[in-house]
């Protein structure tokens with residue numbers, strides 16, 4: 001155990017200790033947890049007030065010196081002793097809490113098992129729990145049970161927080177969550193806690209057995225072979241790739257998708273945003289109805305402009321209504337998404353943080369580029385880079401001679417140049433234009449001829465437009481550009497994976513159902529969205545065409561030559 005780099009990076013942020021190569025709870029903590037696990041007759045913990053005393057004892061046994069939020073004690077007492085019904089509270093203290101204590105007792109062994117398996121999951125790729133630092137791409141796979149134990153640590157405020165700020169890590173303990181219902185009560189805050197409590201009830205009556213992956217994705221700033229680099233303005237403006245299908249839903253919700261898709265989290269650069277504080281908008285709601293997302297807050301530091309986080313497999317446990325101050329937990333939700341071969345529920349959530357309060361700045365070229373690249377970073381599939389590497393045995397690719405071999409090799413496979421984002425398909429070797437091919441792609445090929453993964457679309461909405469104050473028309477177009485680029489990338493990878501020598505054969509385009517589904521949430525300025533996007537598709541614009549139009553509009557907006565929205569500017573009638 002002690003040699004593991006991964007464990008060394010995360011150990012200062014975990015409550016357990018490493019002693020002669022095993023992970024342990026300090027013995028006093030074990031005593032405390034054992035008492036709790038035997039129920040209120042042994043522990044005397046039968047109210048929120050006493051629960052908080054137990055939490056304080058556990059914290060003392062761990063020598064956690066950081067003080068908790070003022071009024072955390074009152075918050076726990078208020079929730080369990082006043083807001084929760086008698087019946088529920090009795091069940092909580094007699095069944096749920098003991099079972100959570102038992103789960104905590106298993107944390108060291110769950111971590112052991114986790115690290116034992118971590119090297120074998122993805123054929124040598126590191127998947128162990130660790131801090132995935134800034135400017136580092138990487139993935140962590142956690143079992144749902146281990147996640148349950150980690151979130152229970154948050155509930156008991158057992159994570160040390162001293163070094164978190166220095167590492168740009170978000171809040172992780174629940175003390176502010178509870179304190180805030182006491183210091184400034186709001187119904188939505190109470191209901192956020194209800195969602196999380198419901199999650200604990202669910203996992204203590206039936207522990208889910210799958211796993212969740214947390215991936216930090218990166219568009220590399222430097223020119224690194226086989227990595228997708230950070231596109232520049234010219235890249236977007238010259239892109240000859242056609243735009244993907246665009247569907248509009250005025251009343252649907254992103255999280256209600258029943259088929260596998262990439263669902264956008266309108267994230268804060270600190271993942272989770274105000275989920276464990278007072279926040280209650282899109283990201284925070286997602287984090288309380290799919291609480292396993294919270295585990296990512298433990299080890300994923302603040303995102304930079306060229307970074308995004310993808311979480312695959314987080315199960316939904318709660319149903320809700322409303323938004324922000326009207327948010328309400330309305331009961332259990334049974335998530336029936338299918339499970340992939342690694343045991344992950346097929347829910348992919350992509351956290352991308354928009355510019356905060358950009359004002360007129362959002363029309364500047366550097367901001368258009370930042371937002372488009374951020375969305376693209378969220379959408380693109382980092383893992384397929386490895387696939388690409390396998391396909392071409394990159395191990396051998398080190399010197400110039402090999403590089404030439406590689407070029408001739410990849411030339412045969414369609415001249416895909418992987419050290420920059422995929423732009424115009426230069427290897428196209430028949431007469432048909434890519435636009436024609438993709439426009440024919442609604443024709444569904446038979447199921448067996450394709451991999452279901454190729455079908456994944458993007459489900460999004462008014463990213464960065466609520467609390468962050470972005471322009472919804474601008475943001476929707478930006479996401480369309482990024483999504484179209486992603487679709488092209490997936491297509492090329494599909495061809496590579498199947499070792500198809502001429503990747504741009506028509507039937508591969510037909511087999512592909514690329515789309516972006518945009519939920520407008522009734523946003524008034526987007527009421528003509530279908531007409532505008534259909535018009536653009538009808539005219540067969542490329543990514544470059546649309547980018548250039550958006551740039552022109554933005555520059556007029558900056559010079560105050562126009563103050564209408566992009567849709568009206570583009571199609572005045």
Ligand SMILES: *[C@@H]1O[C@H](CO)[C@@H](O)[C@H](O)[C@H]1NC(C)=O
Pocket residue numbers: 184186
């Ligand atoms: C209390 O909550 C309300 C609504 O959530 C908010 O507007 C107000 O600023 C909060 N007050 C304090 C002192 O945090």
Ligand SMILES: *[C@@H]1O[C@H](CO)[C@@H](O)[C@H](O)[C@H]1NC(C)=O
Pocket residue numbers: 319320321330332333334
């Ligand atoms: C979620 O709650 C809404 C509103 O109460 C209800 O209409 C819907 O059927 C519920 N969905 C599930 C899956 O329980």
